Amino acid sequence: MDHKEGQYKVADLSQADAGRMRIEWAESRMPVLMKLREEYSQTKPFAGYKITGCLHVTKETAVLIETLQACGAEVAWSGCNPLSTNDEVAAALAEAGIQIYAWYGQNTEAFYWCIDRTIDKTPDTTLDDGADLIFRVHSAFPEKMADIIGGSEETTTGVHRLRAMAADGKLGYPVYAVNDAETKWDFDNVYGTGQSTLDGILRASSVLLAGKNFVVAGYGHCGRGVAMRAKGMGANVIVTEVKATAALKATLEGMRVMTMEEAARVGDIFVTATGMKDVIRGEHFITMKEGAIVCNTGHYDVELNLAELAELSTDARMIRDDNREYTLENGRKVYVLADGRLVNLAAAEGHPSEVMDMSFANQFQAHLALIKSHEAGEKLENTVIDLPEELDQEIAQMKLETMGLTLDRLTDEQIVYATDYSAGT
Ligand code: ADE
Numbered sequence: 001m002d003h004k005e006g007q008y009k010v011a012d013l014s015q016a017d018a019g020r021m022r023i024e025w026a027e028s029r030m031p032v033l034m035k036l037r038e039e040y041s042q043t044k045p046f047a048g049y050k051i052t053g054c055l056h057v058t059k060e061t062a063v064l065i066e067t068l069q070a071c072g073a074e075v076a077w078s079g080c081n082p083l084s085t086n087d088e089v090a091a092a093l094a095e096a097g098i099q100i101y102a103w104y105g106q107n108t109e110a111f112y113w114c115i116d117r118t119i120d121k122t123p124d125t126t127l128d129d130g131a132d133l134i135f136r137v138h139s140a141f142p143e144k145m146a147d148i149i150g151g152s153e154e155t156t157t158g159v160h161r162l163r164a165m166a167a168d169g170k171l172g173y174p175v176y177a178v179n180d181a182e183t184k185w186d187f188d189n190v191y192g193t194g195q196s197t198l199d200g201i202l203r204a205s206s207v208l209l210a211g212k213n214f215v216v217a218g219y220g221h222c223g224r225g226v227a228m229r230a231k232g233m234g235a236n237v238i239v240t241e242v243k244a245t246a247a248l249k250a251t252l253e254g255m256r257v258m259t260m261e262e263a264a265r266v267g268d269i270f271v272t273a274t275g276m277k278d279v280i281r282g283e284h285f286i287t288m289k290e291g292a293i294v295c296n297t298g299h300y301d302v303e304l305n306l307a308e309l310a311e312l313s314t315d316a317r318m319i320r321d322d323n324r325e326y327t328l329e330n331g332r333k334v335y336v337l338a339d340g341r342l343v344n345l346a347a348a349e350g351h352p353s354e355v356m357d358m359s360f361a362n363q364f365q366a367h368l369a370l371i372k373s374h375e376a377g378e379k380l381e382n383t384v385i386d387l388p389e390e391l392d393q394e395i396a397q398m399k400l401e402t403m404g405l406t407l408d409r410l411t412d413e414q415i416v417y418a419t420d421y422s423a424g425t
Contacts, residue, residue, distance in 0.1 A: 001103065008094035009114070011087040011103040019059075019092030023066070026059035029353035031402035032361045032395060037067040044072030045371055052123035053077045054115055054133035055154060056345055057085040057102040060356035062093055064363060069098065073367075076121045078114035080129040081299075082106040083338060084345035112136065119144060125370050126151035127363060128175075130299045131158035138172055149374045150174040152366040154359065156189065156220065157275045157299040159384060166383045174380035176366035178359070182392045183399075185221050188359040192351030194225030196344035197271060197297040198233065204322040204337045204347040205293055207269070210234030215267035217260065218274035219246040222297060226271050227255055238263050242276075260284055270294045271343070272303035282308030285326075288334050295337035297344055304340040322347040361395045362387060 002013040027034055051073045055061055061077075069075050076099035079085040085102040093100045099121065101114035115133055119141050126133050126148060134151055137144055150173050153159050159177045179185055198209070214235035216227045227237045231254065239255040240263055241247035247257045263270075264284035268291070272279045275298050282305060285294075296303045310316065315327040322338045338346035350356075366387060373380055400407065410418070417423060 002091075002094070004094075007099055009101045009103070009117070010090040010094045013091050013094060015088040016091040016095040019062075019086070019088035019090070020095075022059040022086070022089055023062045023092055026063050026353040026356075030060065030063050030357040030360070032357045032398045033063055033067055033364065035398060035402075036361060036364050037070050040071040040368075045368055047072030049124040049371060050074045050076065050121055051125050051127060051367060052118045052121060052133065053127035054080045054118065055127060055129035056080055056350055057090050057093070057100070058345070058350045058356075059086065059089050060350065060353050060360065062089050063353075063356075064360040065093060065098055066096065067360075067364060068367070069096075071364075074121070075099065076101075076118040076123070078102050078118050078133070079106075079111075080132055081341060081345060082108070082111050083341040084350070086349070116140065122147050124149050124374075125367050127154075127367065128152065128158055129154040131155075131161050134158075134162065134175065138170070142172070145172040148173045150176070150370040150380060152176040152178050152363055152370075153384075154178050154184075154363065155299050156185070156222070160275065163384050171382050171384070174370075174382055175384050176369065177384050177386055178362045178366050181362045181387045181395075182389075183358045183395045184362050188351055188355050189221035190225035190228075192225070192355040192359075193222040193273070193297060193344065194229035196348055196351045197222075197226045197273075197295075198229050199349070200297075200322075200343035200345070200347035201269065201271070201293070201295060201337065204295075204320070204343065205335070207293065209269070212236065212268040213238060213266050215240065215260075215263045215270045216255075217270070217272040217279045217303070218276075218298075219243075219250040219255075220273065220275075223271075223273035224249075224253075226273055226297065227253075230269075231255070235269070238267065240279075261287075264288055267292060272296045273298050274303060275299065277302035278305045279303045281305035282312055285309045285334055286312055286328060286330065288332065290332045291335070293335045293337065295343040295347075296340050297342050299342065301340040301342075304336065306336065306340050309334070309336070358395055358399055361398070362391070365391055365395075 003009040057079045079102040085104045101117045159179045165171045214230040215238045217240045237255045239250040240260045313326040319325040
């Protein structure tokens with residue numbers, strides 16, 4: 001471990017050059033964020049502000065961090081999952097002077113130690129993925145809250161929890177729901193999760209997807225993305241749901257819908273994407289077919305009840321990277337990928353850069369909005385706030401331009417027609 005007190009703690013600084021090349025690769029595929037960097041590094045709107053983040057340390061996140069830094073911020077960072085840090089990227093960031101505390105394979109104590117070191121810096125704004133940093137500020141450092149202008153949250157799970165906290169009157173500062181921007185959830189959650197989850201499954205198992213019974217628990221945006229991509233690879237997709245409209249959508253999109261009790265008996269590959277705990281538990285594991293592969297792509301590792309699986313097993317061993325074989329008391333073998341952590345980040349590299357480009361453009365804009373309101377003397381309510389809708393169109397427009405695509409324009413007559421309620425048959 002390489003540790004410089006007050007500055008960084010990463011696995012191995014000698015990996016910095018390899019990390020730098022990964023970051024350069026991501027930069028070349030994140031044109032929207034790079035454009036924001038170019039524009040705002042002239043005026044440095046974050047000069048004099050400390051931004052503390054707790055979000056997967058990937059090459060894409062590095063592009064965000066270095067964009068915030070180029071625009072004047074002092075940045076401190078930790079990873080938001082014990083198994084998602086890319087050590088090469090973390091080393092490159094440490095070498096570039098970022099206050100970073102992150103390495104792959106942490107225990108719970110180390111995980112919170114890293115978050116705490118970033119809170120020590122007394123942030124002006126916080127940037128979360130899963131809300132662990134915000135919760136930690138509230139529970140362990142409440143005295144820092146008065147200094148915090150606001151925060152942002154990247155995920156569905158985090159936004160749900162923060163809304164619950166706000167409804168209880170317990171949220172100590174305003175938080176932008178970056179997840180809820182259309183240019184985030186309708187792309188990152190669907191196409192990002194769809195591709196990166198299959199990437200993780202394939203890296204950890206290298207199985208053929210065509211012809212397999214592929215069970216997706218949860219048909220929200222993430223589950224839908226996974227189901228769509230698995231179907232595209234020739235799998236027979238089965239969806240389990242607790243919400244009637246979501247189950248109906250899955251059926252009309254060509255998926256089979258059944259309960260987990262039924263799916264457990266026929267599935268070859270299982271992915272949870274629900275945000276709920278104990279979605280696959282002992283009673284399901286015990287009825288699975290020989291060789292079933294099980295993983296999770298939701299934020300927390302609670303969706304699979306691995307304690308119950310361990311109780312039902314006579315043996316467990318790592319059979320290859322990110323793939324643990326459990327031998328059940330009935331003699332069958334079940335394979336759990338990435339120990340139930342999000343398989344797309346633990347066993348692969350997370351969502352592709354092209355998708356994170358838009359998600360992180362939203363993050364950048366959220367912090368810009370927080371600083372602008374602060375400097376204008378506007379006090380935002382201590383609640384969860386949506387980003388303005390116009391921003392979605394702006395980010396989408398920038399993305400289209402970088403892809404060389406052009407929109408049609410309405411004619412003057414069409415603009416009149418759009419609001420002409422007297423026009424009929
Ligand atoms: N979440 C999902 N994929 C990610 C990535 N590539 N970087 C950061 N956070 C992510």
